[in-house]
Amino acid sequence: xxxxxxxxxxxxxxxxxxxxxxxxxxxxxxxxxxxxxxxxxxxxxxxxxxxxxxxxxxxxxxxxxxxxxxxxxxxxxxxxxxxxxxxxxxxxxxxxxxxxxxxxxxxxxxxxxxxxxxxxxxxxxxxxxxxxxxxxxxxxxxxxxxxxxxxxxxxxxxxxxxxxxxxxxxxxxxxxxxxxxxxxxxxxxxxxxxxxxxxxxxxxxxxxxxxxxxxxxxxxxxxxxxxxxxxxxxxxxxxxxxxxxxxxxxxxxxxxxxxxxxxxxxxxxxxxxxxxxx
Numbered sequence: 001x002x003x004x005x006x007x008x009x010x011x012x013x014x015x016x017x018x019x020x021x022x023x024x025x026x027x028x029x030x031x032x033x034x035x036x037x038x039x040x041x042x043x044x045x046x047x048x049x050x051x052x053x054x055x056x057x058x059x060x061x062x063x064x065x066x067x068x069x070x071x072x073x074x075x076x077x078x079x080x081x082x083x084x085x086x087x088x089x090x091x092x093x094x095x096x097x098x099x100x101x102x103x104x105x106x107x108x109x110x111x112x113x114x115x116x117x118x119x120x121x122x123x124x125x126x127x128x129x130x131x132x133x134x135x136x137x138x139x140x141x142x143x144x145x146x147x148x149x150x151x152x153x154x155x156x157x158x159x160x161x162x163x164x165x166x167x168x169x170x171x172x173x174x175x176x177x178x179x180x181x182x183x184x185x186x187x188x189x190x191x192x193x194x195x196x197x198x199x200x201x202x203x204x205x206x207x208x209x210x211x212x213x214x215x216x217x218x219x220x221x222x223x224x225x226x227x228x229x230x231x232x233x234x235x236x237x238x239x240x241x242x243x244x245x246x247x248x249x250x251x252x253x254x255x256x257x258x259x260x261x262x263x264x265x266x267x268x269x270x271x272x273x274x275x276x277x278x
Contacts, residue, residue, distance in 0.1 A: 001070075006135040031161070035065075035068065035249060036066045039062075041061040041266050042059075045058075045261075048260035048261070054065055060080055064074065072107075073158045075097075075101075080093070099157070101156045101158045107128070108127065108129075108156040109185070110182030112183060124139060124185060125141045125142040126141055127139050127187045128156070135148070136180070148187060152207065153180060154189045156180055160207060168196045173195065174195060175194040175253060176194075177191075178191050179226075183212075191226075191229045195222070196222050197222070198220070200218075200243070204251060206266040208251050211271060218246045224240045226239070238257050239253040240253070240254070242254070249269060251269075252266070
């Protein structure tokens with residue numbers, strides 16, 4: 001699952017991240033390990049510390065993941081969060097994004113909007129393209145036309161999820177990747193460090209318990225730390241912890257911003273029909 005807050009929040013993953021319908025719950029074909037799905041997470045304050053930390057929080061994440069390994073992957077994401085500070089008025093953040101990642105991992109299109117009520121306060125719209133020699137170039141349309149070169153080693157979010165799943169399946173506990181996801185103005189590359197636990201078997205109490213095809217599916221507790229590549233030896237900008245399922249669904253989400261943590265409980269997940277590749 002792909003997700004992020006910081007008043008212009010993303011989310012994540014990450015992933016992502018992201019009323020069961022067992023009749024639609026199909027196992028993805030071998031060439032498409034990621035299951036198209038729609039997930040809803042209710043947010044609440046899990047922990048806070050320090051004078052600037054909120055004393056209460058609420059919100060919701062809605063995550064739609066569609067596509068396949070032949071046609072590419074589309075993610076529609078929305079996160080609304082309301083924080084209650086120790087003093088002053090509540091602060092609300094409403095972030096919506098749509099991304100497309102091509103099947104050959106060479107193109108990533110993104111559009112991210114922040115809203116205040118029904119008014120759009122900022123928009124980031126652009127495309128990152130990888131050439132034949134591996135060079136990664138960025139073209140922004142908004143907030144201003146911009147051309148830039150990105151880190152050659154950066155991967156896109158769905159590619160990151162696929163690599164994390166592959167690492168989990170072979171028992172690799174650590175995965176380090178640079179990731180570009182179009183967030184934070186559309187020009188930021190993050191260094192990520194993923195810590196992947198052993199396969200889990202105990203049942204969960206969230207919406208995944210009602211999806212027939214997921215009852216015997218492997219999952220791993222995964223912790224992903226996001227670092228600013230320009231700040232050496234700095235602590236992570238934020239940390240995501242979640243249950244990573246073998247079909248790419250994420251549940252039991254915790255978003256750690258340093259001085260406070262948000263808990264994302266999955267309240268609904270629908271596995272969507274799978275389109276087999278030609």
